[in-house]
Amino acid sequence: MSRVNELLGARYPIIQGAMGVICNPELVAAVSEAGGFGLLATAFTEDPEFLRNQIKATKQLTNKPFGSNLFVMNPLALKFAEVLAEEGIRTVTVSGGSPKAFIPLLHDLGIKVIVVAPTVQGAKGAEALGADAVVAEGAESGGVQGFKGVSTFVLVPAVVDAVKIPVIAAGGIGDSRGYKAALALGAEGVQMGTRFIATKECIAHSTYKNIIVDSDETGTGLVNMGRFQIRALRTSLGERLIKEEDRTRPGFTKQVMEDTWIKGDLEAGVLPAGQVAGLISGIPAVREVIEEIAG
Ligand SMILES: Cc1cc2nc3c(=O)[nH]c(=O)nc-3n(C[C@H](O)[C@H](O)[C@H](O)COP(=O)(O)O)c2cc1C
Numbered sequence: 346m347s348r349v350n351e352l353l354g355a356r357y358p359i360i361q362g363a364m365g366v367i368c369n370p371e372l373v374a375a376v377s378e379a380g381g382f383g384l385l386a387t388a389f390t391e392d393p394e395f396l397r398n399q400i401k402a403t404k405q406l407t408n409k410p411f412g413s414n415l416f417v418m419n420p421l422a423l424k425f426a427e428v429l430a431e432e433g434i435r436t437v438t439v440s441g442g443s444p445k446a447f448i449p450l451l452h453d454l455g456i457k458v459i460v461v462a463p464t465v466q467g468a469k470g471a472e473a474l475g476a477d478a479v480v481a482e483g484a485e486s487g488g489v490q491g492f493k494g495v496s497t498f499v500l501v502p503a504v505v506d507a508v509k510i511p512v513i514a515a516g517g518i519g520d521s522r523g524y525k526a527a528l529a530l531g532a533e534g535v536q537m538g539t540r541f542i543a544t545k546e547c548i549a550h551s552t553y554k555n556i557i558v559d560s561d562e563t564g565t566g567l568v569n570m571g572r573f574q575i576r577a578l579r580t581s582l583g584e585r586l587i588k589e590e591d592r593t594r595p596g597f598t599k600q601v602m603e604d605t606w607i608k609g610d611l612e613a614g615v616l617p618a619g620q621v622a623g624l625i626s627g628i629p630a631v632r633e634v635i636e637e638i639a640g
Contacts, residue, residue, distance in 0.1 A: 378409055
């Protein structure tokens with residue numbers, strides 16, 4: 346059993362990464378039931394009681410451990426930590442900014458902290474602040490990222506060499522080959538996002554899932570949002586934004602995410618996904634994904 350299995354309390358060291366408004370309780374519970382570790386997301390959550398209800402709904406579906414992500418850019422993130430503790434969540438990921446204010450608070454609440462880092466510097470900083478593990482997330486991953494652009498294949502061994510805490514690899518992993526490669530690079534676990542969108546249990550609109558399935562390895566690009574960028578699918582709007590032909594950036598709000606990701610309005614916003622979309626060719630149940638990887 347790896348240190349990551351122990352940290353998560355899961356059979357397999359496989360985390361379903363947080364994904365804004367599409368980490369529905371059915372998805373999170375299905376991942377944990379299949380032996381992985383599901384994560385609820387709070388990046389766009391506007392009310393602590395909504396998070397509490399999501400936790401309760403997930404607990405109705407599984408008695409296995411699951412966690413939550415705290416997204417530093419959300420001004421309510423520290424408030425959410427209290428709800429997580431009250432509801433018995435034992436392990437969280439922290440992403441989207443400095444974890445400095447979060448690590449001592451979460452530890453005082455009895456919660457283990459995994460920090461998402463896109464560079465060696467970020468990973469070493471997280472270790473120095475007392476993080477229990479790091480997710481080393483390469484630039485081929487879907488969603489929000491910075492501007493450094495280090496690939497998973499370089500980042501993971503560099504972070505493994507630089508820190509003593511367990512390293513979890515993210516970005517570009519979608520099947521047993523990616524999982525084995527991550528372990529060969531020295532990671533003790535993996536986090537996957539895009540692979541879990543294209544599953545039966547994910548609440549994402551079928552259009553979103555089908556575009557992932559139809560994409561090849563060139564099917565995503567980077568949309569500059571100013572303070573950060575987003576790796577997104579080359580829908581018509583996505584392509585215009587990637588090429589900067591269209592400079593009216595869509596809002597990055599809960600409403601926009603729901604309209605695009607759940608309702609399938611492709612002109613409301615972008616569909617984040619990683620380059621691994623090019624390796625995804627079906628929409629299986631979560632259990633099939635996890636069993637192919639670790640079973
Ligand atoms: C639609 C979408 C939304 C995401 N939202 C979040 C988030 O709220 N918090 C976070 O830490 N990571 C977020 N991520 C990143 C994932 O948790 C995960 O680390 C990433 O998808 C891994 O790379 P992969 O897509 O190549 O598997 C998001 C990714 C996607 C595709």
